[in-house]
Amino acid sequence: MKTSHWDPAQYNRHAGHRTRPLCDLLARxxxxxxxxxxxxxxxxxxxxxxxLLADRWPTARVTGYDSSAAMLEEARAHAGPTADGGSLTFTRADIADWVPDTPHDLIVSNAALQWVPDHAARFPEWTAGxxxxxxxxxxxxxxxxxxxxxxxxDLCLGDRWRGRLGGLLRAERPVLTPEGYLTALAGLDCDLDVWETTYLQVLSGQDPVLDWTKGTALRPVLTELADDPAAATAFVDEYRELLRRAYPAGPHGTTFPFRRLFVVARRSGGAR
Structure with a gap:
């Protein structure tokens, strides 16, 4: 399987909806x-x-890590000194292998750990850092x-595409349940706040759910079929028709319910 090619412009087309869960996370x-x-x-x-991290903590030394060269090229436009003597930098790293090289006050991840197999196994090193x-x-x-x-x-595993795409996608459930995250962190000397919510996102435009997935879930397929434009077009056309039936447009847009899981784990020992 090829490494997914990320498209910052496509990802940012729904920046408002993608950013809101981070704001809700940081509020806690x-x-x-x-x-x-x-x-x-x-x-x-x-x-x-x-x-947003630099805005919330203007004296902080903030480092963003990502494995995508395209994403980092976009991100580095935001790098530099911040208000009140802080700094914002970006570095290439695979977060599946990342270990804190110095004690951190905050380790954040916004809609990324689902791409890291067995990411809960990283929690002991991260909380220890x-x-x-x-x-x-x-x-x-x-x-x-x-x-x-x-x-x-289902489309990837169907008769037409199984040969090329059958083993492409992540595990069916690449994240834990809220209870699973609570259990994974319970023995790590942390105070825990775990919750979930469903955002009823109303998307506009033609085929907006397809447009959303082109920035995330569909990336592995688009990468795998990048050298065969005809196949990529055929796959996307099939997927488009399925999404239109599953998410019909209404008079005020297309409702796209989106469930998210949140975890805040505070290491014991500091002042409250």
């Missing part, structure tokens, strides 16, 4: 222990969401049973 992050916090953003993507009172905070999609994903999987 308590005061950080350090005067000049050290913050890591794992899977920073095109960098715009990372700037927090200062007392430091925080691990992340949100992941929880909509892998939604029609957008089930139809994509």
């Amino acid at each position: 992050v308590p005061e950080l222990p350090g005067d000049r916090p050290r913050i890591a953003d794992l899977g920073c993507g095109p960098g715009g969401p990372t700037t 927090l200062v007392p009172g430091g925080v691990l905070a992340f949100q992941v999609p929880g909509n892998f049973d939604a029609p957008s994903h089930l139809l994509l999987r």
Whole structure:
């Protein structure tokens, strides 16, 4: 399987909806222990969401990490000094292997861990890399049973595409349940806040759910078929028709329910 080619412009077409869960996550992050916090953003993507961290903690030293050269090229436009003496930098790294090289006040991941197999196995190292009172905070999609994903999987596994795409997609459930995350973190000396919510996103434009998936879930297919434009067009046309039936347009747009899971784990020992 080829490494997925990310398209920052396509991803940013729904930046408002994609950013809202990060804002909701950060609203639950308590005061950080350090005067000049050290913050890591794992899977920073095109960098715009990372700037929210610098806005919230203007004295912080914030580093965004991503494995996509295209995403990092976009993100580096946001790099530089921030208000009150902070800094914002971006570095290439595979977050599946990332380990804190110095104690951190905050480790954040915004809709990225679903791409990391067995990411819960990283929690002990990440929480151990927090200062007392430091925080691990992340949100992941929880909509892998939604029609957008089930139809994509069924299409890849169908008779026409199985030979090329049958083994392409992630595990059927690449994230844990809320209870699973609670269990995974329960023995790591952290105070935990775990919750889920479903956003009823109203999307506009023609085939907006297809347009959304072109920035995320559909990327592995588009990458795999990039050298065969006719096949890529045929696959997308089939998927489009399935999505139109599953998500019919209404008078005010197309409703696209999107479930997300949130975790805030605060390492014990800091001032509350």
